[in-house]
Amino acid sequence: MSEAGTQLRMMQAMAVHSVPEATANSRRPGVRMTLVSLAVLLAGTAFVAPAAAQNQSRPIPETSDDVRRLPIPPVDRSKAPLVVLTGGTLIDGRGGAAIPNAVVVLQGDRIVAAGPARSTPVPAGAARKIDATGLYVLPGLIDLHIHFTQQRGPNMGLYSDSPAAAAIRGSALADQLVTAGITAVRDVGTSDDVALRIKEAVDRGIIRGPRVFWSGRIISSTGGHGDEVTSTATGKQKPALGGETRGYNGPWEWRTAVRSQVRVLVDWIKLGAPADREELVAAIDEAHSLGVPVAIDSYGKYTDWAIEAGVDTLEHPLLMSDQAVPLMKKHGTAFVPTIGAFDNLLEGGYPTAGIPTGGFYHTHSRRFVIDQGDHLKRVTEAHRAGVPIGVGTDIPFENEWRYPDAYFRELDYLHQAGMSNADVLASATRVGARIMKMGDKLGTIEPGKIADLLVVGANPLESLKNLREVRYVIADGKVVVDGRE
Structure with a gap:
């Protein structure tokens, strides 16, 4: 030897x-x-x-178009039909100046070319040409915080709920979202496998909807947010006191909970507070070791502990400490404020659900005052510190008339917090894609990206309200909203 x-x-x-x-x-x-x-x-x-x-260390040539990045066989798109948009002003999402008289070429579910007409030829034999003259072409919008199992409005108390009922409601919501130009969403808490099945139904073309990323049920300690006996929104006791606990206790139970979620194909892990520091550290470490990112619904000291443990996104600005934003900046944590979700409580509540105006009541994990001024202040602080900020809505009730308005109102709240129109639009597209861990596939219009596009009638950089003037929506290369109709 x-x-x-x-x-x-x-x-x-x-x-x-x-x-x-x-x-x-x-x-x-x-x-x-x-x-x-x-x-x-x-x-x-x-x-x-x-x-x-x-x-x-070797890159996988072709992966699934979700956060899990599963290896898939090579996809031949060379025979897929070509769709060409011409004449529009292109806001490609990369942060540069808008491009007038642009050409965007799509083949199948991918963008193959995008740029000025003088240097981007229109290919022969296109199956569809869309004249976007006078219109504005931008990446599809992203909502980072929804729940497909939300309740709809009138008479909800007359009907029993179930995963099947939730799936029907969720399918309706999926259609509402995509037809408004929201082409990708993250469901951060669902009943059973509802969000997964909606994701699959969209992928298979069974229903119209946005690209779905889901996180399964919230992982929480016994009695924590996600395992309360009382409803977080109403304070009402659940039937049979909520049944047996679905909470987890101790670091190894939290690790097991993460593994169980990954086993059922989640894209993200969602944690709820309160929890021990060791539990948060264990869950975040376990998820990251498996290549899955983590979001948390938290408050107070639990937020600081989660940030220090490496959580990927903080949902909501609830009872944030003065150390939270500096910690987010230090650890690279992203922020999804969902300002509108709490303003709804302060400005009218949810009447059809029996939720009064003013805030959360009778709820153990929400024993603090909701202060909208403080929420906006935290967003301003985070933006000035350079913390990535994404757009999320989190509307729990009455979604048939609160969506898609809730999304555009959320953009207005971010603007009120001091973000420019360009900043807000970036949060809704490029930054949102990066937060989702999908920045290489979504969020900008450039060759190789997924063909998720929104075409509107006026310049959104001049007014965010112009995003409501939807003319065309293209999701996964398919024309979902057709301006000719």
Whole structure:
């Protein structure tokens, strides 16, 4: 055996004898890597990384169009029909100046060309040409916080609820969203597998809807948000006191809960507070080790703990500490404020659900005052600090008439918090895509991206209200709203 090989064997033996210490420090980064690195140093070029480790760094040529990035067989789009938009002003979402008299070429579900007409030829044999002269072409909008299992308005108390009923309501909401130009959404808490089945129904062309990313049910401690006996919105006790708990207690139960969610194909993990610091750390670490991002509905000290543990997005500006925004900036946490969800409570409540004006009542996990001025202040603070801000609505009731208005109102709230029209539009497109962990596939109009486009009748950079003037919506390459109709 060579001298290098002998040294490597010695280091391997040292590593075996060091297992108790490495196990005790298994959450300290670099313990095992230190042993391997020392072995490599002593062995010179004799050490070769295992093939599996080498392959992990190689990009997968084609993946599923969701956060899980599952490897899929190569897709041949060369025979897919071409759709061409001409003459419109292109706001491609990349942050540059608008491009007048632009051409955008789509083939199948992908963008193949986008730019000025003088340098972007119109291909022959296009199956569809859309004259967008006088119109504005921009990326499809993104809503980062919805619930497909929301309740609709009148007479809801007369009907029993079920996952099947929720799926029917969710299908109606999906249609409302996509026809308003919202072409991608994140469901951050659903009954059973409702959001997954809506996602599949959209993908299969069974229903019209946006691209769906989902997070399953909220992971919470026993009695925490997501496991209350009383409704968070109304304070009413649930039948049979809510049944057996679905909460989790202790770091390993939280890890198990994450694994169970990943097992049923979630794109995101959603956590609820209150929770122990160790529980939050365990859940976030477990999700990230499996390549799944994490959102949290939190408040107070639990928010700070989650940010320090590496949570990807903070949902809502509830009872934020003065340290929260600096911590978000330090740790790269994104912010989805959902301002309108709380303003609805302060300005009229939800009458059909029996929820009075003023805030949350009778709810253990919401024992604090809702202050809209403070919410806007936190958004302003986060924006000035450079924290990524996304658009989310979180409307729990009466969605048949609150959507899509709730989305455009949310844009207005962000504007009130000091964001420019361009900033808000970026949050609704490019920044939202990055927060979703889909920035390489969504959020801008450029070759290779998914063909999700919105065409409106007036310039949204001049007024965000112009986003309501929908002329065409293209989702996954399909014309969902046709301006000719």
